[in-house]
Amino acid sequence: MTLARRLDDFDEDDVRVRPGRRGTRPRTRRRPAHEEAVTGLVLGVDRGRYRCLVGDTRVTAMRARELGRKSVVVGDRVSVVGDISGEPDALARIVRVGPRSSALRRTADDTDPFERIIVANADQLVIVTALADPEPRPRMIDRCLVASYDAGMDPLLCLTKADLSPPDDLVAAYAPLGVPYVVTSRDGPIDELRGRLSGRMSVLVGHSGVGKSTLVNALVPEALRAVSHVNPVTGRGRHTSSSAIALELxxxxxxxxTPGVRSFGLAHVAPSSLLGAFPDLAEGAAECPRACTHLQADCALDAWVAAGHADEARLDSLRRLLESREGESE
Incomplete structure (x- = not known):
């Protein structure tokens, strides 16, 4: 008998397996059904812990391993198992994230390919901007509008501090877009804003110092959100909200x-997505060159407007938003 053995002489008894450090338990893709899971709404996220509303109880939960890399954000409808008593030391687990009706996204800047979901399942984006102290920043407003159209959310422009400056010029600038707006003043009534928010899931976005926390405290007095003052040198406010939080009206x-923002990256938004918010122009875009940016000289939208199919102010607004998508946020 030769020392060498033919390959077909080996069988499973000849195989020696070194047990791994994690044990020899076979891996499986089967996951628990968690039929006992209950539905919760994510109200806040803080250092890996998720504050959820389950029925009338506020529960603290962590992510279950089976979620993998799937994100969990404020506004998500989730399935929760474990201790849902709401006691101080109780900890439940989020095992599933429900389908999202909308997702408000942003990137760090316009070159960053990584998009971050800020809020899920909201249907209205309230763009809060002060008319003075600090001065309004239309380019930031434009970028927030782009984000709302991309997410399929209804935009609402909330102009604060009208006692310091009139809103006429800013209102006129956004009239061609048909964006609804409300005007508030410091210590003034907010009945119109309250009516616009009633029965909806709304996200408040804006620069620091524009008055978001003041509005929140007026809408939900028990929220007790910290209020900052604007730096007289830089004209900027200080971040007083460190993370997004959902509050019931x-x-x-x-x-x-949401925390005050100084930039709103839109690297994830395609021009075609933005065009969908302009149905009066979308039909004319069918004659555009392939991959048209709608900012180039041979764009067919100019001829579409010249033929009377849409208002020139609407095309100007679309191009302003497209330019804002590609430019700086300030």
Whole structure:
């Protein structure tokens, strides 16, 4: 008998397996059904812990391993198992994230390919901007509008501090877009804003110092959100909200307060997505060259407007938003 053995002489008894450090338990793709899971709404996220509303109980939960890399954000409808008593030391687990009706996204800047979901399942984006102290920043407003159209959310322009400066010029600038707006003043009534928010899931977005926290405290007095003052040198406010938080309105509906932002990257938004918010122009874009940016000289939208199919101010607004998508946020 030769020392060498033919390959077909080996069988499973000849195989020696070194047990791995994690044990010899076979891996499986089967996951628990979690039929006992209950539905919750994510109200806040803080250092890997998720504050959820389950029924009338506020529960602290962590992510289950089976979620993998799937994100969990404020506004998500989730399935929760474990201890849902709401006691101080209780900890439940989020095992599933429900389908999202909308997702408000942003990137760090316009070259960053990584998009971050800020809020899920909201149906209205409230763009809060001060008319003075600090001065309004139309380019930031434009970028927030782009984000709302991309997410399929209804935009609402909330102009604060009208006691310091009139809103006429800013209102006129956005009239061609047909964006609804409300005007508030410091210590003034907010009945119109309250009516716009009733029964809806709304996200408040804006620069620091524009008055978001003041509005939140007026809408939900028990929220006790910290209020900052604008630096007289830089004209900027200080971040007083460190993370997004959902708050239930007394008359029905929810508002989600977000930290003040200084930029709103839109690297994830395609021009075609933005065009969908302009149905009066979308039909004319069918004659555009392939991969048209709608900013180039041979764009067919100019001829579409010249033929009377849409208003020139609407095309100007579209191009302003497209330029804002590609430019700086300030």
């Amino acid at each position: 007394p008359d029905g509906g929810w508002i989600i307060d």
